[in-house]
Amino acid sequence: MKLSNRLQYIFYITALHLLLMGLVYQLLFQNKALFIATEVILVLSIGVAIHLYQSFNQPIAFIRSGIEAIKDKDFTVKFVPTGKGEVDTLIEVYNLMIDQLREERTRLQEQHFFLDKLIEASPVSLLILDFDERIAVLNPVALQTFGTAVVGKKLENAENALLLQMSYMTDGESQILKTDGVQAYKVQRSHLMDQGFRRSFFMLEELTTELYKTEKAAYGKVIRMMAHEVNNTLGATDSILQTTLHSLPEPEFSDFIEALRVASQRNGRLSQFMRNFADVVRLPQPRKETMSLNALAEQVSVFMRASATAQAVTIHTPQSLEPCSLYADVAQLEQVLVNIYKNAIEADGSEIRTEIRAHELCIFNNGKPITPEESSQLFNPFYSSKSNGQGIGLTLIREILVNHGYNFTLKTQSNGWTVFRIEFAMV
Structure with a gap:
């Protein structure tokens, strides 16, 4: 087991002074005055060794206290200069480091607070994954959409049709996704860096109402135009068919008359087909x-x-x-x-x-x-x-x-x- 420098120093000083004390003891029987003087010098040497030990140990004590404060994330602990050059240099460096750490932590806390408030107040759904691609954070809008049961699950295991579709998206990709053919969402996947690692997040904006209005306006215009043109054509052609049917003798042109009747029936079915489409567009507001x-x-x-x-x-x-x-x-x-x-x-x-x-x-x-x-x-x-x-x-x-x-x-x-x-x- 390797000894620390502090213990090595203690063992060395102890062994040295024990050796000197043994040598000085030999003077006791030869020259008492020299023995006493030597003993005084030996005691002074022990005092100097202790003082030097305390001086050498002081920076270590500062370092140990600083490390404990950093471990406890207490960035308010600072040291006062002692008047000793080497120790004061160490204290100055430590105090500067603590100031910078405290300022950095304050800045990060302010950023996190601002980000949390921004996520909470966002009008769009925000869904943030952890490092293992599991759902970690949902803002209030997303909670209304997905509920709390999906937290801690992977997208593909959340038993939700929309989340399953989102699991196939890659970072930077944007898609319009539908659930059950009714709800429509614009979904964008991106990422952020957290503690040096990538974390994916999703932004979901519901487009159901906007898409519904756009679709209705588009197909309504097309149907009205189609109905107008088809009905005009069908009305004229059916009129001609009916006139021809009534003017042809039955026995002579029976096959031709049957063909005209089939054509007239087909016109009727096509007209009904267009009326069905037009009924959707002309649907009145409910009378409740x-x-x-x-x-x-x-x-x-x-x-x-x-x-x-x-x-x-x-x-x-x-x-x-x-x-x-x-x-x-x-x-x-x-x-x-x-x-x-x-x-x-x-x-x-x-x-x-x-x-x-x-x-x-x-x-x-x-x-x-x-x-x-x-x-x-x-x-x-x-x-x-x-x-x-x-x-x-x-x-x-x-x-x-x-x-x-x-x-x-x-x-x-x-x-x-x-x-x-x-x-x-x-x-």
């Missing part, structure tokens, strides 16, 4: 009145039962925990439920269940699950996963529910059942 959600759900389920039976689908009577009243447009909400039931019947399942809970309506079906690719596109204008679908039903549902201010989702649960959930405020 107090209504019973229980009664409306019961009526629509009875109305759709015949269609369901034809497809070998069973519609169960809506279940409710308590009577629920809404302030809504009855006709428009009825159209919403009819379209939801229609889509559920066409999902190739065998059961449809309706549940009315506090502040929400849920319609379940055990048909074909919705794929992740379909989920992000569901409520896009006129999107349909069916080969012969027009995408008008979900677009109309979205228009009506958005105008009412209701939140809604459509997704397949882990148990295989697909649920259309509508959340609203009860009267």
